[in-house]
Amino acid sequence: MKSFVYNGQPARVVFGSGTIARLPEEIERLGLKRVLVLATPPQEAKARRLAGSLGGMAAGVYARAVMHTPVSVTEDALQVVAELKADGLVAVGGGSTTGLAKAIALRTDLPQIVMPTTYAGSEMTPILGETKDGVKVTQSSPRVLPEVVIYDVDLTMTLPASLSGTSGMNAIAHAVEALYARESNPVINLMAAEAIGALVEALPVITEAPHDRDARSKALYGAWLCGICLGSVGMALHHKLCHTLGGSFDLPHAETHTVVLPHALAYNARAVPTAMETLRAVLKTNDPAQALYDLAGRIGARRALSEIGMPPDGIDIATDRALANPYWNPRALEREPIRALIARAYAGEPPRT
Ligand code: NAD
Numbered sequence: 001m002k003s004f005v006y007n008g009q010p011a012r013v014v015f016g017s018g019t020i021a022r023l024p025e026e027i028e029r030l031g032l033k034r035v036l037v038l039a040t041p042p043q044e045a046k047a048r049r050l051a052g053s054l055g056g057m058a059a060g061v062y063a064r065a066v067m068h069t070p071v072s073v074t075e076d077a078l079q080v081v082a083e084l085k086a087d088g089l090v091a092v093g094g095g096s097t098t099g100l101a102k103a104i105a106l107r108t109d110l111p112q113i114v115m116p117t118t119y120a121g122s123e124m125t126p127i128l129g130e131t132k133d134g135v136k137v138t139q140s141s142p143r144v145l146p147e148v149v150i151y152d153v154d155l156t157m158t159l160p161a162s163l164s165g166t167s168g169m170n171a172i173a174h175a176v177e178a179l180y181a182r183e184s185n186p187v188i189n190l191m192a193a194e195a196i197g198a199l200v201e202a203l204p205v206i207t208e209a210p211h212d213r214d215a216r217s218k219a220l221y222g223a224w225l226c227g228i229c230l231g232s233v234g235m236a237l238h239h240k241l242c243h244t245l246g247g248s249f250d251l252p253h254a255e256t257h258t259v260v261l262p263h264a265l266a267y268n269a270r271a272v273p274t275a276m277e278t279l280r281a282v283l284k285t286n287d288p289a290q291a292l293y294d295l296a297g298r299i300g301a302r303r304a305l306s307e308i309g310m311p312p313d314g315i316d317i318a319t320d321r322a323l324a325n326p327y328w329n330p331r332a333l334e335r336e337p338i339r340a341l342i343a344r345a346y347a348g349e350p351p352r353t
Contacts, residue, residue, distance in 0.1 A: 004186065005185065007183075009231050013224065015151040017154055030148070034057070035058055035088040036060055036081055036090070037051045038092070038093070038101055038104075040064075043117070044063035047061045047093075065097040068099075068246075069100060071103075091123075094167070101114060103128060106141060109143060111147045114149050115152060117155045118164075118167045119167040119171040119220065119223035121227025122227065124224065126142050128144045138243070153217045157213070162299075162300060162301070164203070168199050168223065170254040173239070173242075173257045179279065180236065181235065182234055182236075183232075191225040192226075193281075193282050198218045198219065200283060204298045234328065236330065237329045240329075241341075244321045249309055249318075251309050255302060256305070256308065258302075260345055262293035263344055265292060266289035267331060267341050271331035305346045323335060
């Protein structure tokens with residue numbers, strides 16, 4: 001066995017259905033008296049109900065979280081934290097809401113309890129991406145790790161089928177890249193394989209029957225493990241490309257991951273034989289990249305960057321930007337194959353391994 005380093009992130013995880021009822025005792029466990037409940041505008045009603053159920057333990061609700069964690073929103077929220085004298089944060093939402101909690105925690109060290117409602121996985125990572133003046137800067141700090149994560153399947157039941165599918169593909173991408181990460185290790189490999197298996201099984205069921213609780217449960221379990229993968233090892237071409245594409249053309253996060261993943265895997269396939277062996281076993285196929293492309297089709301996701309907002313001249317812009325800041329990838333970054341990858345993803349063609 002090759003030598004490895006395993007870095008476990010501290011986390012207390014409460015998982016199940018109806019676990020939202022455990023929130024008051026988790027707040028007490030942390031010794032908090034006045035938590036601020038965070039949400040996005042569409043989830044404000046859910047956040048207000050939650051705050052109402054907490055009675056005097058809730059200092060208030062801040063429901064202005066948006067994607068890519070703009071620093072201006074964080075600064076606005078910090079004022080509310082100060083005005084309400086909040087001593088802790090409860091984030092109920094997807095990666096956008098978790099991002100806001102992390103950004104506040106980075107500046108205040110307030111304890112966070114995160115209740116994820118999508119499969120993005122941010123709650124398990126020490127990573128925070130913030131946007132200022134249109135530029136997204138990502139950093140990693142143990143200060144942003146939530147103290148407690150409460151996974152309640154019930155909170156995910158309202159996630160629309162289409163968003164569930166792409167959010168799940170976003171999670172799968174974390175596990176796929178973990179399998180061939182520079183810091184890959186046996187523990188993370190186990191979690192990645194388990195996570196991909198769970199999500200690949202659950203997502204098509206959720207597409208057909210969004211209220212299937214077992215499938216929702218399996219997807220959330222898979223998403224948790226994918227989040228651990230993302231938080232434990234470095235990512236490569238796929239995540240860098242999505243970051244570049246999302247930032248350059250303001251593309252939707254989970255959908256971008258869904259389109260790019262089969263192509264990024266096809267690009268790396270020959271350089272990562274062990275990861276491909278695992279993926280062939282988990283996906284029960286000889287062609288994992290094609291299987292992920294097919295899965296995106298089965299869940300009804302859009303498979304072309306042209307369909308989700310990328311302009312035609314974006315292919316060359318994205319190629320230049322993807323190569324501008326070199327980063328580690330199992331296969332060297334070569335201009336023409338990278339351009340071809342982006343062009344295929346733009347057109348929605350199947351991946352070419
Ligand atoms: P999101 O949090 O923006 O949610 C997408 C939309 O779905 C929002 O309008 C939200 O209100 C709604 N929504 C969420 N859960 C719902 C539910 N259960 N029912 C109904 N509607 C619901 O999207 P996301 O994909 O979870 O997160 C994307 C953001 O997270 C990006 O900014 C991304 O960069 C970040 N992210 C960060 C990390 C990290 O480790 N730092 C990891 C993954 C994603």
